[in-house]
Amino acid sequence: MHRREFSKRLLGLPLVAALPALGAEPEKSPLPPGGSLTDVPGLKVGHFTRPERPTGCTVVVCEQGAVAGVDVRGSAPGTRETDLLSPVNLVDKVNAIVLSGGSAYGLDVATGVMRYLEEQGAGYKIGTLGVVPIVPAAVLMDLGVGDFKIRPDAACGYTACKAASAGPVLEGCVGAGAGATIGKMFGAKYMMKSGLGTASVKLGDTGIVVAAMVAVNALGDVLNPETGKIVAGARGEDGKGYRNSMAELLAGHRVTARGGENTTIGVVATNAKFTKTQMTKVAQMAHDGYARSIAPVHTMADGDTIFALSTGLAEATADLSAIGAIAAAVMARAVVRAALQATSIPALGLVACRDYAKQL
Numbered sequence: 308m309h310r311r312e313f314s315k316r317l318l319g320l321p322l323v324a325a326l327p328a329l330g331a332e333p334e335k336s337p338l339p340p341g342g343s344l345t346d347v348p349g350l351k352v353g354h355f356t357r358p359e360r361p362t363g364c365t366v367v368v369c370e371q372g373a374v375a376g377v378d379v380r381g382s383a384p385g386t387r388e389t390d391l392l393s394p395v396n397l398v399d400k401v402n403a404i405v406l407s408g409g410s411a412y413g414l415d416v417a418t419g420v421m422r423y424l425e426e427q428g429a430g431y432k433i434g435t436l437g438v439v440p441i442v443p444a445a446v447l448m449d450l451g452v453g454d455f456k457i458r459p460d461a462a463c464g465y466t467a468c469k470a471a472s473a474g475p476v477l478e479g480c481v482g483a484g485a486g487a488t489i490g491k492m493f494g495a496k497y498m499m500k501s502g503l504g505t506a507s508v509k510l511g512d513t514g515i516v517v518a519a520m521v522a523v524n525a526l527g528d529v530l531n532p533e534t535g536k537i538v539a540g541a542r543g544e545d546g547k548g549y550r551n552s553m554a555e556l557l558a559g560h561r562v563t564a565r566g567g568e569n570t571t572i573g574v575v576a577t578n579a580k581f582t583k584t585q586m587t588k589v590a591q592m593a594h595d596g597y598a599r600s601i602a603p604v605h606t607m608a609d610g611d612t613i614f615a616l617s618t619g620l621a622e623a624t625a626d627l628s629a630i631g632a633i634a635a636a637v638m639a640r641a642v643v644r645a646a647l648q649a650t651s652i653p654a655l656g657l658v659a660c661r662d663y664a665k666q667l
Contacts, residue, residue, distance in 0.1 A: 343507055347518050350368070350373070351471040353472065354470065357457055359457060362485050363482045364405060364406065366404070366405055366464060368424075373616040374400055374616070376394070376585070377389050377587070378590035378615075381570060381609035382606065383610040384610030385410055386444065387405075393587075401616070403440065407444065407446045408449040410450050411446060422465055446610075448610075451568050467482070476505045479648040480649055482522070489540055492562050493562060497543075499542060499657070499663065500652060501524060504523065507519070508636075510625075514578075514621050522571065522572050523646060571597060575589060579624075588631060589615040590613045593638045601642060
């Protein structure tokens with residue numbers, strides 16, 4: 308079958324352009340192609356950062372609601388309202404998604420988001436009484452970075468909603484990625500600063516967009532999914548290069564891990580129209596993006612979670628398998644961008660990839 312014809316059939320459309328080739332051309336820069344979660348029509352994103360620790364939260368606001376699914380793969384999750392997103396349960400649309408630092412304390416952010424949405428009249432309608440905003444949330448463990456007592460709270464969530472816009476999403480050490488770190492398998496001495504990244508792809512002339520946003524706080528290293536080479540992670544004992552966590556595991560080396568001080572949390576989204584069950588499948592497939600760009604991933608010390616959103620505003624009908632596969636590819640890009648866009652925090656002894664690379 309001709310490649311263009313195959314692409315048309317994948318999307319389930321009689322007349323669409325071929326999908327763009329993901330990673331077909333060699334990269335001129337180590338930074339993968341960008342874009343933004345807000346390239347998906349119907350979504351806004353707002354950050355709130357507490358630089359004095361640092362920590363923060365990131366809120367995805369769906370003003371008209373969005374069909375949602377979720378998939379949790381890590382064994383140390385901190386979540387809220389994920390059971391509600393099960394395909395067998397009643398509510399099929401959410402009004403916002405929260406990603407936050409602060410471990411379980413950060414779940415309080417969703418309370419502030421609910422307050423903001425109630426003021427806007429957005430939520431699940433309860434007869435003539437009012438609305439209950441549906442706000443699933445996931446948190447990452449960054450309490451070991453800076454002052455343990457400084458955490459995102461309800462006021463942070465409310466402020467993030469007020470700051471939300473459909474413009475490009477700021478990346479790096481902001482919002483949920485403010486306190487994120489990576490490469491922690493050999494202890495804090497060798498870990499690096501990470502952050503938040505986002506990417507998107509527009510599928511030819513179909514009008515369909517698939518995007519991802521992620522705060523990367525992984526136990527493992529971040530890899531370039533195209534080459535398999537380490538982008539950032541556990542630093543070498545001599546301050547040169549990387550330790551390569553997976554290689555040391557395979558060699559049988561003894562490693563240490565401070566349980567639960569990790570977790571990568573993210574969102575994939577599309578404007579293609581799908582059901583709650585289908586978006587659950589997209590969330591599952593998007594975890595392949597984690598697996599391609601983080602090693603090891605989904606460990607006992609990570610609470611890796613991905614939400615999947617469909618705003619349903621596209622006119623074209625898309626194939627579920629195609630969108631899930633693309634979501635995984637875009638998520639992998641966003642993970643690498645999260646590591647490469649991070650900035651060092653010298654006061655805390657945390658070096659980011661952009662500075663460490665200069666020393667190599």
